[in-house]
Amino acid sequence: MQKLKLTEQLRENPGFEFLAECWNDDLALQIVIRKLLAKFPQWGIACVDGVLVHWEE
Numbered sequence: 001m002q003k004l005k006l007t008e009q010l011r012e013n014p015g016f017e018f019l020a021e022c023w024n025d026d027l028a029l030q031i032v033i034r035k036l037l038a039k040f041p042q043w044g045i046a047c048v049d050g051v052l053v054h055w056e057e
Contacts, residue, residue, distance in 0.1 A: 004032050013043045016054045023052050 004022065007014045019036075022029045034047055045054050 001029065001032065004029065004036065008036055008039070011040065013040070013045075016045055016052070019045060020052050 003014065003018075019033055023033055033052075037043065037045055037047060044056060045052060047053075
């Protein structure tokens, strides 16, 4: 949770693997991750039907 909050403050992409690991760990982390993804769409990661996906243009 602390790393996710730090990520928001620094505006750095923590990486898809880290987010996916957190996503699978805890429902509360999913809520935090959804907010991060909405705030930083340039990371190329989205939540589709409850699953994290990494997309490229």
